[in-house]
Structures are given as C-alpha cells and as structure tokens.
Amino acid sequence: MNANPDRPIPKANTGSALLNWLANTATTLVQLERRLDPFFRPSFDAILREPMAKLVTALINRGRPNDGLGLAEERALPNEEAYVDSIIASFDKQMRELWKPGRFERGGNTKTHGIVRGEFIVHDNLPAELRHGIYARPHTFRVWVRFSGPGPYITPDIDDVGFMSISIKLMGVPGPKLMDEEKFTQDLLGVSTPTFVTPDTIANAQLQIESLKNAQIFYFLNFQRSHVLDFIMQALWLKTQSSPFEAPYFSCVPYLLGEGQAMQYSVWPVSKRRTPIPRLPLRPPNDYLRDAMVAALSKEDVEFDIRLQRQTDPYLMPLENNAVLWPEKLSPRQSVATLRIPKQKFDSPAQMEFARSLSYNPWHSIAEHRPLGNQSRARRRMYDTLSKLRHRINGVPLYEPTGGEVFE
Numbered sequence: 290m291n292a293n294p295d296r297p298i299p300k301a302n303t304g305s306a307l308l309n310w311l312a313n314t315a316t317t318l319v320q321l322e323r324r325l326d327p328f329f330r331p332s333f334d335a336i337l338r339e340p341m342a343k344l345v346t347a348l349i350n351r352g353r354p355n356d357g358l359g360l361a362e363e364r365a366l367p368n369e370e371a372y373v374d375s376i377i378a379s380f381d382k383q384m385r386e387l388w389k390p391g392r393f394e395r396g397g398n399t400k401t402h403g404i405v406r407g408e409f410i411v412h413d414n415l416p417a418e419l420r421h422g423i424y425a426r427p428h429t430f431r432v433w434v435r436f437s438g439p440g441p442y443i444t445p446d447i448d449d450v451g452f453m454s455i456s457i458k459l460m461g462v463p464g465p466k467l468m469d470e471e472k473f474t475q476d477l478l479g480v481s482t483p484t485f486v487t488p489d490t491i492a493n494a495q496l497q498i499e500s501l502k503n504a505q506i507f508y509f510l511n512f513q514r515s516h517v518l519d520f521i522m523q524a525l526w527l528k529t530q531s532s533p534f535e536a537p538y539f540s541c542v543p544y545l546l547g548e549g550q551a552m553q554y555s556v557w558p559v560s561k562r563r564t565p566i567p568r569l570p571l572r573p574p575n576d577y578l579r580d581a582m583v584a585a586l587s588k589e590d591v592e593f594d595i596r597l598q599r600q601t602d603p604y605l606m607p608l609e610n611n612a613v614l615w616p617e618k619l620s621p622r623q624s625v626a627t628l629r630i631p632k633q634k635f636d637s638p639a640q641m642e643f644a645r646s647l648s649y650n651p652w653h654s655i656a657e658h659r660p661l662g663n664q665s666r667a668r669r670r671m672y673d674t675l676s677k678l679r680h681r682i683n684g685v686p687l688y689e690p691t692g693g694e695v696f697e
Contacts, residue, residue: 292641293392295400295445295575301504312504320448324570326529338525345522346614353610358603361551366609366663372494373667377674379497383441384678393679398454398480399440402533402579404644405586406692407432407630409459409595415625419597421547422657423462423475424625430459430475431692434630435644436533436582441500445575451527453481453578455538455556456649457628460692467659468652468673471689476653479538479556482526488519488612490663519612531564532581534591534630542668543600543608543661544651551600551608551661553615555622559592583636591630596622608662640696646688648676 301312358364366372380396388394409430411423423430438444439452457477466472487493492514499508509520530536538556546552564581567573574580585591599620600606606615650672651660660668680687 293394293443295443298442298444299503301502303502303504312506315506319450323447323451323529327566327569330528342525342614345518349518349613355604360600360603361549363608363661366490369490369663372490373670375494376497376667377671379501380675381678383501390682393682395440395679396675397440398437400438400443401641401644402436402438403582403635404433404435404640405630405633405635407434407628410627410629412625419623419625422655430461433458433690446578447573451529453530453533453536455479458649460690462655464655467654467656468650470687471653474653474689475655476649476651478649478651479540481536481538482523483539484522484614485541485611486523488610490667493664529566530578531566533578534558534582534585535563542611542665545657545659545661547657552597555596556628557594557596559594579636586633590632593628594624595626595628597625598622611662611664637696643696646685648687
C-alpha cells in the first residue's frame with residue numbers, strides 16, 4: 290500500500306527558540322493528558338461539560354455584534370476571497386513540505402482509520418419542515434463512509450489531539466449538483482466537536498499560518514487576536530477516543546434544508562458501548578482506533594442516528610460564525626435517518642488505497658442542501674483545489690464511486 294507511516298508531530302519552527310519550546314512543551318503535555326484522560330473524562334463530561342459549554346457560548350455571544358441577518362441569510366466577509374487564497378497557499382506549502390509525490394495526503398482529516406460501505410436509510414413520516422432534498426421521502430442510499438484523524442500529520446492515534454472526522458458519500462442521488470465533477474453523489478462531513486475550530490475564514494487563515502510553523506497553539510493563545518474561548522470550547526470535546534464508531538459527529542457549519550431554511554446535522558452512535566483502550570497509561574498500538582473498527586465489524590453491524598437541527602434564531606444560531614454552539618433549547622435535534630454499516634472486512638490494502646482516490650466536498654450537493662456561511666463558501670474552492678493538487682501529484686485520477694466497488 291502506497292501509504293505514509295505514522296510518525297511524531299514535527300517540532301515547532303517559529304523562528305524563536307522560546308516560542309518553539311513553548312509550543313513543543315504544549316504538545317508534550319497534551320500527549321501526556323491523552324494517556325490519563327480516560328480515567329477521569331467520563332465523570333467530567335457527565336457533570337461539567339454541558340454547563341461549561343453554556344457559559345463559554347454566552348461569553349462568545351457577548352463579544353459578537355448582531356449583524357441583523359434573517360433566517361438562512363448570508364453575508365460575505367470583507368476581502369473574503371483573499372483569505373481563501375491565504376488558506377489554500379498555506380495548505381499547499383505544508384502539504385509539499387510534509388509529503389512526497391505519490392504519497393501526497395489530504396491537508397486535513399489526514400489519517401484514514403478506515404473506509405466502509407453502508408446504507409443511509411431516510412425515515413418515514415418525517416415532519417413536513419424536514420422533508421426536503423434527500424429527506425423528502427423514505428429512501429435507502431448506498432454510501433461510502435471514511436473515518437479519519439485530525440491532520441495535517443499522520444501520527445500514532447494516542448498522539449493526536451483527540452479529534453476524529455466522518456465523511457459520508459451518498460450515491461445514486463438524483464438531480465443537478467452544485468459541482469459538476471460528480472453527478473450522482475451527496476457528501477456529508479462531520480467532526481467530533483460540535484463547533485468548528487475557527488469562527489470564520491479570517492481566523493482560519495490565521496490558524497493555517499501558525500500550522501505551517503507546527504505551532505497551532507499560538508493561534509489560540511495570541512495577545513492580538515485571542516481565541517481562548519474557542520480553545521476552551523474545542524477542549525470540552527477533544528479527548529482520548531475509544532473508537533470511530535463510538536463518538537458523535539457534527540457538521541459545525543450550516544446547510545440549506547430547502548429554500549429559506551437553514552440547518553446543521555449530526556451523526557450519533559446508537560450503541561453506548563465503549564471499547565477499552567489497550568495498555569493505558571502506557572502506549573497503545575499506533576492504529577488502535579482502526580483495530581477497534583475491525584473488531585466491531587467482525588462481530589456485528591454498527592448504526593448511527595442522523596439528526597437535523599433547524600435554525601430558529603439568526604443571532605444565537607449564526608451562519609457566519611461557526612464557533613457558536615447552536616442551543617438545543619431553541620431547536621432540538623430531530624432524528625431523520627439511520628446510517629447502517631453492516632458487518633464487513635474493510636482493512637485490505639486495496640480498500641484502504643481506495644480511500645485515497647475519493648474526493649469529499651460539501652459542494653458535492655443538490656441545491657436543496659447548499660452549504661451556507663463564509664467557511665462553507667471557502668470550502669468549495671479550497672477543497673477542490675487541494676483535492677486536485679493531491680490527485681495530480683499522486684498521479685491518481687478523480688473517481689466518482691457507484692457503491693458497486695469490490696475489494697479482496
């Protein structure tokens with residue numbers, strides 16, 4: 290398999306010995322915490338996470354202006370495209386520094402834990418306000434689901450920042466698409482934190498500049514443009530993960546749900562089972578998350594519940610700031626579909642290599658689910674440009690799957 294091996298996070302290269310030491314020390318402390326986290330985290334989450342999330346959200350909202358936007362209404366940022374240019378340039382440079390031709394990896398959500406086949410089963414008798422786009426009628430779509438780690442590096446699982454992502458590609462979706470490169474797909478993307486790591490494209494450009502220095506901590510702890518509250522919100526959900534099948538995933542950014550209605554979606558594991566992480570507080574196997582997936586799918590099917598949360602307040606549930614947690618008190622998440630992953634073997638070299646040929650983009654979408662907000666608008670060009678770069682340098686053509694692929 291033409292894949293890159295796990296390796297440690299590169300040392301910081303800020304140009305300052307002191308800043309390098311601070312960044313590297315912060316990384317070491319996070320990695321130490323990851324080995325102790327499972328011993329206290331369940332109690333912390335049960336007692337403190339929700340009230341702390343409400344407090345941090347209130348503090349973030351206190352510092353935000355009210356732009357007077359309506360429901361599902363967008364507004365471009367000043368010089369928005371220039372910030373997208375900066376993000377793409379940072380990713381391009383970092384990818385070229387990290388990877389060699391033929392082994393180019395994704396700029397984010399980099400490490401593939403596994404890609405599995407499944408079914409996306411839209412429920413019957415949904416309320417009228419939810420019956421739009423792919424949820425308009427009961428239907429079962431074939432899907433390819435990729436589970437991955439945070440990136441931009443490929444590290445042993447215990448050394449990452451405690452973050453996972455899910456990429457769901459529905460196939461056989463009728464109707465014109467917002468991007469022409471795929472004709473029959475709808476992509477759904479989620480991460481294991483309910484708010485995005487950056488509030489907007491301006492902040493994302495700043496984060497990628499620090500990421501180039503392998504010193505992301507200085508994006509959050511910055512005296513000129515502090516993102517401490519965003520850091521705390523992320524930390525409430527970043528933790529030592531037990532299995533990609535045992536975490537919820539959140540879209541973080543909004544999408545249309547038919548004309549004039551915005552929503553976010555989330556993906557929730559049905560089972561409450563938690564896989565023990567081997568050998569803690571010592572070092573687990575490098576790919577223990579993939580091992581947990583293999584063990585689960587060797588025994589039984591895995592199911593997730595797909596839920597939608599409609600925007601009901603344009604200020605407290607903003608489109609253009611993705612660091613704000615949409616309150617369930619204003620709009621509960623409603624179950625609309627089941628993602629079913631049948632018992633299977635998925636970790637053959639051919640199937641793992643198949644993941645490298647796919648391109649996921651939220652703009653692989655029908656118009657009824659158009660991505661909304663400045664970071665969604667950025668993703669269209671950013672994901673497309675970086676995907677084409679990766680495929681071109683690896684000499685692998687872009688591929689639209691059908692669901693009929695078979696691997697040994």
